[in-house]
Every structure is written in C-alpha cells, then in structure tokens.
Amino acid sequence: MTTSSHKSFSLLGLLLRLAIPCVILAAGVVGFQLLSAKIEQPPRQEPKKVLLRSRVEEMHSTDYPVVVHTHAVVQAHNQVTLTAQVSGTVAQISPSFEVGAYFSKGDVLVEIDPTDYETALAVAESELDAAKSNLKLARLVHERKLRLVESNAVSQGEVETASASKDQAEANVSLAEISVEAAKLNLRRTKIIAPFDGRVMTKQIGIGQLAGANTPLGEVFAVDYVEIRLPISGEQRAFLELPEFSEDAPLVVELRDGILQGSDTVWEGKIVRTEGVLDENSRDLFAIARVEDPFGRLAKKRPLRVGQPVIASITGKTLKDVVALPRGAVRQLDQIVLVNQEDQTLLPMKIDAVWSDAEKVIVPASVIPPGMWLATTPMAFTPKGAKIEIIPSADPSISIAESTSNENDTKATN
Template sequence: MINKKKLIPGIMVVVSFILALILIGLKPEAGASKRQYIPPLVNTMMVEPTDIQVIVKSQGAVIPRTEINLTSEIAGRVLWVAEKLSDGATFSQGDTLLKLDPRDYELALISAQSNLSQARVALSREEAESELARQEWEKVGDGEASALALRKPQLAQAKALLAATEAAYEQAKRNLDRSLITAPFPGRVRNKNIDVGAIVTPGTPLAIIYAIDYVEVRLPIANKDLDFLEIPFDGNLIKPEEQPEVIVSADLGGNSYEWKGTIVRSEAEIDPRTRMLSVVARIPNPYRLLSNSIPLKVGLYVNADIKGKKLRDVVILPRHVIYDKDLVWVTNKEGILSKREIQIIREDGDRAFIKEGLFFGDEILMTRLGVIIDGMQVRMDAERRRN
C-alpha cells in the first residue's frame, strides 16, 4: 500500500513546475509594456487681425437737467391752479400754471398810466415854456442867458419826472403780468405746495418742477477705460460734432428698452466716494412727447454703452486661452506647440484685445489642456477649427 504522506511532496513539486512553465509562457516581450503616445485632439483658431469699435460700459440714474422751486414774485391770493400743476403732471414752456388775484395790480397799473400821462403833459408844457423863454431872451436880453432864465432846471425836472413815471408804469405792468405764473420750460411737477385760496408772498414756494426737454445721466468711468474715450476731461462742454454716441437701456415690465443720446461733458472733479471720474450723457425728448414710445423717466437706473475709440489691427481672443496673463500657445503645421508672449491692450468681459505678439495665420490653441509643455504635439481637429 502506497504511503500518501510520501506522495504529497512529489505532487507539489510537479504542480509548481507546471505553474512556472505557464508563467514563463505568459511573460510579455521586452518593451511591450510601453504605451504608444497619442497626441490630444484640440481645437484651434487662426489669427485674423481686425478693427474693433470699443464700447465703454457704465451705469447711472436719470436726473433732470434742471430742477427749481416755482415761486411767486408778487403777493396775492391764489384764484386758479391749472390741472397741469399736479404731482407728476407734465406741461409745456409758457403754459399758465397758476393765477393770482390781479385786481390790486390792475388798479396800480391804471394809476401809473395816469401819472405817466400827466408827466408827459408836464414835460411838453415845460418844453414849450423853455422855448418861449429862449425866444424872449433873444429879443430883449443882453449877453448870455442864465440856465434859470431859460428854465433849464424846470425842464430837467420834468424829464426826470417822466422817466420815473415811465419806470413806475413798467413796474406796474410787470406786476400785473406776474399775477399769471407760467412755466419757464417744458417740464414735470415733482411736488405741488399750493392751492386755490392760499395767500402768497414774494418767494413763496408754489411747486417743485423739473425740465424734461432733455435729461442727463452721470456715468462713472473706470480708470482703465478713460484712455478709450475720445473726449476732453476739462469739464467743459464738448463740441456737438465731437460728442460720442451713447445708448442707455433698461428693463421695464420684462421688456428691454433703449434711448440714444450723446456725451456732452466730463465732470471737473473726481468723485471722492468712488474715486472715479464721471461723464455726463444727455438724452433729448426723454418723455417722448412727439412719439408713442416709452418715456425715460427721471430716477430710472440705466445701463450705458458709450462709443469709444476704434482700435486698428487687433486680435480678439477668449480670455480662457491666455496663460499666466500674457502667454498663448500656438501650433505649427506639424502640430507642435510653442508659447508666445502677447500684449493685451484691453479686456472686455470674456474677451481680450491683443495688439502685439500674434500674426495673421497663427494657429492659437483654444482647448484648455491639463498638462502642456513647449514642444508638445497635438492633433488639430479640422471640423472644430475656428476661423
């Protein structure tokens, strides 16, 4: 009988030998473990310099060009107030907004007119008497006549009296005209402070009104954008032919609206709070009195696009293709990458404007790679290539 204990070691040796042969047969050949490098598939863009109109963006609130306290220049009782002199109402230049009791001023005008007539008669009489005195002196007088003999003082007094009565008449006439208070400009009422029956005195505030023939928007400009505006920064009005165009816009009721205007001046001082210089946009006919479009109301907060300088022969790139602030990767016909230093003259949102460092026909790497080195090879996807 075979001893099992003696067979076990022999079996283990045989099994080990068989496993060794299997492992030797499965061993890969030398160099087979190296993977072949496959260049990554990338998207590129061919450089084509172009001209670009710079748009400088800003924001601001619409303000009236002028706002005043409408006041009375004379005293009196308010007899009538126009419906146009109501909160929020609009009016045209020259519209009568309020009427004061004119009776006292009508009487004063009649009295002044009477005094004026008397002064004219007195002057005519004195002129006649002065002429008569001169003629009599020439007939009987000896030597040069005195001023008193020729009634020159009396004539001067009559002329002065006429001048005074003429001034009094003009003043009375103006006071009567001032009993009708009219609009000094086309505008809108912010607040009405008076009503029928009230007694007013000179300087009494009747209403707060503001002009609507045009409105203005103060637009703060970032320091980096100042060089791209073609305007003087001395605070003076810009010549009409040199005023840059501006489009202001706002969303109202789910719709977007635009209004056109121009930049008319820059402010003379830097805002101490924002440390920025502001320019002033002017938008004519904001309430669209001559059209059916939506009005640009005072107080509305708007976005502004200001037409700036025109840049010549620049390359526009997405900012994500720029590395380390001033480097891009370009590829040659063989797909070999090399880095190129560029000069960025302006950034606008996700775009960068490049002035130097790139040339027509350069292929810019548009795909963001995790690892990238100088001399690295890539494959350019013809279908994904951007022009």
C-alpha cells in the same frame, strides 16, 4: 509503602515538573514560527494612468472693435425751481402744473390774485396823467415868460424860475412813467409763465395759499433732451476719440435699461462734450451724452426718464491683427493653456492683454504660436508637455475634438 515504590513515585513527579515547562517552551517556539511566517499577498496592480482632459477652440487673427461699457444715471439738462416774484394769494393753478404733467413754453402755470397790482397800476397811470398836465402848464408858463422878458415886462429871475419849474415837471413825468412800467411789471408777474417746454417734477403750492416774493412754487425740467454723465476711466479713454471742442464730431452711444437689463429697448444718444476736469476720487473723465426727445413725444418710443440708471455702450477704436480669447479660458487674469495640434501636449503661457471686457480678453496675434489650440476646460494642474485628451464638443459643427478623439481610438485599437 515500600522504599522502591516511594522512589518510583518521586521520579514520576520530577519528570512531570520538568515536562510542563518544556511543553510550554515548545508551544512558544511553534507559535513564534507560525506568526513570523510571511503572509502571501496578491501582487500589486500598476496604477492606471489618468490623462488630462479638456475642450479646445481654434484661434484666429481678426480685427476687434473695442466697445466700452459704463454705467450712469439720466439727468435733466435744465431743471429749475419756479418762484413767485410778487406776494399775494394763489388764485389759479393750471392743470399742467401737476406732478408729471407736461407743459409748453409760455403757458400760465400759476396765477396770483392780481387785484392789488391792478389798483397799483391804475394809481400809477393817474399820477402819470397828473404829471403830464403839470408839465404842459409849466411849458406854457415858461414860453410866456420868455416872450415877456423881451419887453422887460418880467425879470430874468422869473424866467429862470419858470424854466426850473418846467424841468421839474419833466422829471416828474419821467418818474411817473417809471412807476407805471413797474406797476405793469408787477401785474405781469402775478402770472408765472413756463420758461420752456417741460414737465413738472414737484408742486409746492395750492389755491388760496399766500405766496411771498421768492416763495418756491415747484420744480420743473426741460423735455427737449436729457443728458447723461458717463464716467470714462483712463484705460478706456485710450480707446475712444471723445469730442473736446464744439466743432469735434459727436460720438454715438447706445443706452440700455440699467434696472431691467433683459429689456431689448435701446436709446441712441451722442457724446457731445467732456468735462474739463477729472473726478478727484476716481480720476475718471465724465463724457456728456445727449438724448433727443427722451420721452418719445415725437418718435413714439419708450420714454427715457430722468433719474433712470442706464448702461452705456460706446464703440471705440478697432484693434488690428489680434486674437479674442474667451474670458473663461484665462486663468489668474494673465494665464492661458495651449494645446499642440500635432501631439496634443500642453503649453501653458502668460499673456499681456491689450484690452479685456466681460466676455473677451484681447491679445496680439503675434504672441500665439502657430499650430495651437486653446484649452477651455479648467484643470487643476497643467505641466508643460503633458499629454492631453481632447473632450468632444457638443456642437456638431465643431469637428476638431471629434476627429482627434477618433484618431486616439484608432491608435488604442491597433
């Protein structure tokens, strides 16, 4: 290879070594320019404004009768345990002395074998006859001694002895008469008599069983009327005129079944008195309601049984010039949202209820500004002055929301 050819080859290799880095550098510059170029993006759309929506109701001033609701259990006004007053074997039991059976005042419910007590009465009567005979003899002796003492035939001491014998005989007669009355009483006590018109709750005795004095025979209760202890809170008492004295007028109360709350049966009672002390735990006052003929023996109605839970409704005072708000429209116990009828903007406000129950919250009509509707649909936020869209009511008889919606549609079209 010649010297000139060797030089040409060396120059070519040098150029190649220089060209490769230049190409890489140029490619990097071009790539950087391409990557750093701004990517064209479509223009952002403006977010769509979402209107708050709610149903509304009109509010009217009215007179609202307060109805107090409370729960209680029916109780017998007279419930007693029948006990034996004499001992002996149970000889007879009346069919009326079975659990659930009715009986009348004076019925013989249980009879204890009277044989021993009949014998005791016969003995007492015989002893009385003997005492009377002794008294008759003592009187004759005493009279004879008195006649003889006048002729000095007997001494004064004999007269005094005869007088003492007569007094002793009279005392023996009195004692024998008491024994006879006691024997008669024990004989009468072998028959357990119903003390009132009632019904048997429990029976604890059977025929042939030995009953001792004070042995419980069963429990009975009166059926002429029942009583219900109704707890009345301090807040509720402010709206009721409860009878405090016997001459006060009773307060009508309606009772419904506390178990079958869908039942349409209503028992009417009267609150006749209140207890003299407040409950030490709840500070409630118990009002005593009375229901006559609870078992429907006279009126042929559904029975109101002892031990049955009931829901009581008591009509109290009437609140004048108030607004009854639906319970569902009141948030956090004391907050409502009003809607201006002219421009459909929101006005949240706090209320101070004068009365509330499960369905209504009652406020004075004076606290509600004029020209307002009540928003009844729950909303996450309710800024004051925010525009609202009225939701049409499903009730065709209510045209407030419909007319407002039609006006909004007309404005949107124009």
